[in-house]
Amino acid sequence: MGLTGLEIFKQLPKTNCKDCGQPTCLAFAMSLASGKASLDLCPHVSDAAKEALDSASAPPITLVKIGSGDKAVAVGNETVLYRHDKRFENMTAIAVSLSDEMSSEEIINRAGQINKLVFDRVGQMHSISMVAVKNSSGDSGKFLAAVKTVAENTDFPLLLNSENPESIEKALELVAAKKPVICGANSENVEAMTNLAKKYDVPMVVRGEDLDQLASLVEKVVSMGFKQIIIDSGSREVNQVLSEQTQMRRQALKKFRPFGYPTIAFASNQDPIQAVLDAGVYISKYAAIVVIESSDPADILPLITLRLNIYTDPQKPIAVESKVYEIGNVDESSPVYITTNFSLTYFCLAGDVESSRVPGYILPVDTDGISVMTGWAAGKFTPEKITEMLQESGISDKVSHRKVIIPGGVAVLSGKLQELSGWEVMVGPRESAGIPTFLKQRWL
Amino acid sequence: MAVTIAKERWNSKVNELVIGVEPNSVKVGGDSTLPFLFFEGEMPNRPVVALEVCDVEPDDWAKSLTDAYKGVMGDPVAWAKKCIEYGADMICLKLVSSHPDFDNASPEECAKTAKAVADAINVPLIVIGSGVEEKDAEVLPVVAGALEGKAVLLGNAAPSNYKTITAACMVNGHSIIASNPLDINIAKQLNILITEMGLPANRIAIDPLVGALGYGIEYAYSIMERARLGALTGDKMLAMPVICFVGQEAWKAKEAKAEIDETPEWGELERRAILWEAVTATTFAHASGAIMVMRHPEAVREFKRHIDKMMQPASL
Ligand code: B12
Ligand code: SF4
Numbered sequence: 001m002g003l004t005g006l007e008i009f010k011q012l013p014k015t016n017c018k019d020c021g022q023p024t025c026l027a028f029a030m031s032l033a034s035g036k037a038s039l040d041l042c043p044h045v046s047d048a049a050k051e052a053l054d055s056a057s058a059p060p061i062t063l064v065k066i067g068s069g070d071k072a073v074a075v076g077n078e079t080v081l082y083r084h085d086k087r088f089e090n091m092t093a094i095a096v097s098l099s100d101e102m103s104s105e106e107i108i109n110r111a112g113q114i115n116k117l118v119f120d121r122v123g124q125m126h127s128i129s130m131v132a133v134k135n136s137s138g139d140s141g142k143f144l145a146a147v148k149t150v151a152e153n154t155d156f157p158l159l160l161n162s163e164n165p166e167s168i169e170k171a172l173e174l175v176a177a178k179k180p181v182i183c184g185a186n187s188e189n190v191e192a193m194t195n196l197a198k199k200y201d202v203p204m205v206v207r208g209e210d211l212d213q214l215a216s217l218v219e220k221v222v223s224m225g226f227k228q229i230i231i232d233s234g235s236r237e238v239n240q241v242l243s244e245q246t247q248m249r250r251q252a253l254k255k256f257r258p259f260g261y262p263t264i265a266f267a268s269n270q271d272p273i274q275a276v277l278d279a280g281v282y283i284s285k286y287a288a289i290v291v292i293e294s295s296d297p298a299d300i301l302p303l304i305t306l307r308l309n310i311y312t313d314p315q316k317p318i319a320v321e322s323k324v325y326e327i328g329n330v331d332e333s334s335p336v337y338i339t340t341n342f343s344l345t346y347f348c349l350a351g352d353v354e355s356s357r358v359p360g361y362i363l364p365v366d367t368d369g370i371s372v373m374t375g376w377a378a379g380k381f382t383p384e385k386i387t388e389m390l391q392e393s394g395i396s397d398k399v400s401h402r403k404v405i406i407p408g409g410v411a412v413l414s415g416k417l418q419e420l421s422g423w424e425v426m427v428g429p430r431e432s433a434g435i436p437t438f439l440k441q442r443w444l
Numbered sequence: 445m446a447v448t449i450a451k452e453r454w455n456s457k458v459n460e461l462v463i464g465v466e467p468n469s470v471k472v473g474g475d476s477t478l479p480f481l482f483f484e485g486e487m488p489n490r491p492v493v494a495l496e497v498c499d500v501e502p503d504d505w506a507k508s509l510t511d512a513y514k515g516v517m518g519d520p521v522a523w524a525k526k527c528i529e530y531g532a533d534m535i536c537l538k539l540v541s542s543h544p545d546f547d548n549a550s551p552e553e554c555a556k557t558a559k560a561v562a563d564a565i566n567v568p569l570i571v572i573g574s575g576v577e578e579k580d581a582e583v584l585p586v587v588a589g590a591l592e593g594k595a596v597l598l599g600n601a602a603p604s605n606y607k608t609i610t611a612a613c614m615v616n617g618h619s620i621i622a623s624n625p626l627d628i629n630i631a632k633q634l635n636i637l638i639t640e641m642g643l644p645a646n647r648i649a650i651d652p653l654v655g656a657l658g659y660g661i662e663y664a665y666s667i668m669e670r671a672r673l674g675a676l677t678g679d680k681m682l683a684m685p686v687i688c689f690v691g692q693e694a695w696k697a698k699e700a701k702a703e704i705d706e707t708p709e710w711g712e713l714e715r716r717a718i719l720w721e722a723v724t725a726t727t728f729a730h731a732s733g734a735i736m737v738m739r740h741p742e743a744v745r746e747f748k749r750h751i752d753k754m755m756q757p758a759s760l
Contacts, residue, residue, distance in 0.1 A: 306727060
């Protein structure tokens, strides 16, 4: 990845021995560059060349895996500065932070709140990603007790936030198998911390006082043979963090190796609302992990939503299959709703039909996954297509009536649709949230 | 180890748009960098907030909004003054009454309201029609005339009605909002058409018809980023400051409306709704939005506090 055929060719033996199955070293280099061959097919390439090619072809930002089991998260592997250039790969891991100065009841209580931070969005469940435990007390015994309580009360991967190697080691003895991140190394403890990370095989945050120190520390850690690194530029003020996050991403993409790792940012603003806004900035601007103290769903829902939005692939709208969906215990008198197959649109409607407590059928017309108004404006949500869906989906065998409800935003379609389909067209509310009220007034 | 700071050498900048007249004018734009990256360019003006005022009392605003504007929502002048108390840098007056489906108010009635509001406030004014393009083409020129010399920002102009609105802005010394449905090519095209009529490029704001958090924010985010990159690399027809109608979008979202007993897992409504608007606004500021049209005073306060912080240059 990233290297041209010629750059690769320079590292090959240039003997044209054909052992790789290619007629020449150059041909082999070209297939490597296009990803059609792998380097191990050449038995003669030197170790030095291998190392050079490996590191040059490595992704600009290392992939780091945290946690074990089905809640494990992967961060890093990013390749762009702007989501419109390609897309952002691995969603920012949101870590909710607890302190070892909380009482154990309080920790249990908070862990319970954290476990409930699960939101249904566009038909998928989304939750926070990690729980951070902060060694605010400085005491390793208290830290161990807090980590133990957290580990017993949540399944989320852990971020062990202490710069005291003794605290970290005690905690690792207990939870290393869950692959927590240790957080971590600084200029004072870098050797001890790195040895722990190696010994227990867990990822580690490296914090510098500034970018310069960070780069030196990372080089040091790498020279000790450890690369499962997450980098922290040390700043906690949002204006400073934005500039530093931008620098770290830019430098990584320019292949400045010390910054070729996922980053972490702490939304530790004393003001809880400002902390949410800061966290939002870090989600949009490159942080691989964001640590925040709040476990209030009103604070976390906007962040999880923003994360989902920023990390969706700009090239591909998420679509649902165009078919008849049954919400609840439908029967032949249930209402029939028309919408488009943009996931967001479908699930908005499905959620509101569900909360109306009146079972109903939903027919999402295939609009290539775009919304109601966009589909209408683009000529993909037309009376013809709706008629086709009414006739071919089998819905006419499922209901005995011939009434169909369309979104209020496309009221203009009703005349033509009625004429083409023969169904009585009822214009619903503009927002699907109005459906329960609409049903009370017009259907029941 | 000394890290060499990676700086982009941008060769161009965003136009500076002035709204209102001295001493109460507001400037936006002028950036020669991506938002808040003071290490490589300037951001002479901070993103600003306009609070929304309607000329008829809206019947679909959330309770936490109607509580904030209790007693003034039937009177646009009183409402505008309340907004200034709440820290609005500008007022955005929406002539909802002119909509054919509501009161179908005449251009003259609208002009009277707009004049009354403009005369009563000491901050610049944005005036928006009903969004029905033909009707706006009738209403806005009359409004523009009544506000002659006040240098307001008038909109929204679309491909079908930009001619009359542009002409009215030229004659009366106003600036224009050019809308596009999240489409960078239409944005450029419309700016070209408007400037070809003779309105200077620094009297245009781009309205990309944003969607709220959870409802299309990502498209708006990327369109704005792309437009800013265009502006910084010399595309004069993308170098206009961007206006974002945040409030109307954010308060439409279910997340800003559903009571806690309906969706207990979402937490308390008031806080969630305010954050919905504030996060939408800050996200747009970081994507390069310059004017945020908002609704809730708390969301405005939090947005401004965030911007206060962001305007302090980082040291690198
Ligand atoms: C994001 C967006 C896009 C994205 C598409 C995203 C997508 N996958 O759909 C992009 C950038 C690609 C886009 C493109 C275009 N867009 Co567009 N876009 C938007 C935007 C910002 C949000 C749309 C959205 O996702 N809404 C959220 C979903 C959930 O809303 P919804 O599907 O309407 O569903 C709601 C209701 O309709 C209702 N509902 C849904 N189903 C049902 C069913 C029943 C029975 C009932 C009762 C209710 C109901 O409830 C839902 C929740 O409230 C809107 C403006 C805005 N702020 O709303 C413009 C908008 C829809 N776009 C518009 C236009 C014109 C276009 C383009 C044609 C522009 C162009 N010339 O290129 C293109 C067409 C694209 C194409 N050729 O494929 C216009 C449509 C104008 C009009 N009134 O006709 C809008 C309104 C902007 C504007 N004000 O001008 N767009
Ligand atoms: S095996 Fe290696 S040395 Fe031989 S031709 Fe292939 S690339 Fe060249």
